[in-house]
Amino acid sequence: MNLITLKLSSDTEPMEKPSETEEPSSTPLPDHQNWIAAQDLLREKLIREDSFTWKIPEDRSDSEEGLLRYIGGVDISFSKDDPSMACGTLVVLDLRTLQVVYEDFSLVNIRVPYVPGFLAFREAPILLEILEKMKKSGSSFYPQLLMVDGNGILHPRGKCFCFGLACHLGVEANLPTVGIGKNLHHVDGLNQSRVRELLEAGENSCKDFINLVGCSGHIWGAAMRSTQGSIKPIFISIGHRISLQTALRLVQMTCKYRVPEPIRQADIRSRDYIRKLKMNARMKFLIGETYLSWKQMLQKYCKT
Numbered sequence: 001m002n003l004i005t006l007k008l009s010s011d012t013e014p015m016e017k018p019s020e021t022e023e024p025s026s027t028p029l030p031d032h033q034n035w036i037a038a039q040d041l042l043r044e045k046l047i048r049e050d051s052f053t054w055k056i057p058e059d060r061s062d063s064e065e066g067l068l069r070y071i072g073g074v075d076i077s078f079s080k081d082d083p084s085m086a087c088g089t090l091v092v093l094d095l096r097t098l099q100v101v102y103e104d105f106s107l108v109n110i111r112v113p114y115v116p117g118f119l120a121f122r123e124a125p126i127l128l129e130i131l132e133k134m135k136k137s138g139s140s141f142y143p144q145l146l147m148v149d150g151n152g153i154l155h156p157r158g159k160c161f162c163f164g165l166a167c168h169l170g171v172e173a174n175l176p177t178v179g180i181g182k183n184l185h186h187v188d189g190l191n192q193s194r195v196r197e198l199l200e201a202g203e204n205s206c207k208d209f210i211n212l213v214g215c216s217g218h219i220w221g222a223a224m225r226s227t228q229g230s231i232k233p234i235f236i237s238i239g240h241r242i243s244l245q246t247a248l249r250l251v252q253m254t255c256k257y258r259v260p261e262p263i264r265q266a267d268i269r270s271r272d273y274i275r276k277l278k279m280n281a282r283m284k285f286l287i288g289e290t291y292l293s294w295k296q297m298l299q300k301y302c303k304t
Contacts (some may be wrong), residue, residue: 043163044081048153051241052055052176054144060253069255071094072143073262074127074169074298077270081278086110089093089270090134091262092141094252095217098254098261102141104130105273117156131173145176145242145250147262152179154188154212154221162220170240177239178247180263184223184235188214195223199233209248223246226255234259 067255072092079085080198085107092102106129110123151163166179166296190212198211210223212235221237222244236251238244254260259267 015042072146075149075266087273090130091265120165149254152237152239166239179237181235
């Protein structure tokens, strides 16, 4: 595992922030005070080091007792036609084969608005419900580790020990979690364009990871070149009960493409469920229209 460290100075020119990564105002709206309090209470329970009983296999084919075997991935997709319609998906992969051994989903209407810095309060309840359902079923495939399509401590709210979706899910479900981001939040002076410049630099062409060290000196996570020659890194941060070093190792073990396989499979399935929902709705509409047309024709015929 090749690793370099990036330290960003306070005078680094930041990129213009996309709307979904903007930091919330320093004076939060009164309606969000409960979210802030709840997030702060959960953050007190956050464990930022390895805290699990399983061992990581030296090779994925290892079958020794006590090894990590089942890794979950969660993702939520939204309907383009109706942004309030969402599909939360959980998949579990066998680490030895990277094949899906369990999947479940939940189609919901989300009434909670998106507020920058508080994504977990919109998405976590959906995913926690799916996890709880699996746990109560007594499935032998219940994940020992969860990879989350979202950030862990690499999160725009606060100055240190921030608390993204991966942290929220980890603490609430009491699972080791890893946050996987496709875009870099602007936190503590971190800048996505500068990270990409360094990854593309000739001297770093063989480097796999860049530690993301903010102006404060705090390590927020790492940018990972997950496939050879990739210029689009993914951004990894700890969620709960895992160290960054272990998180990086496991992400590397599960990457066949740019995004780790548990996340990729959850994303594929959640999009597919949304697509099928749209197709079913369209089919019902067409059947309804056909029925109405035939009914009108029949009524007209009967009158004549």
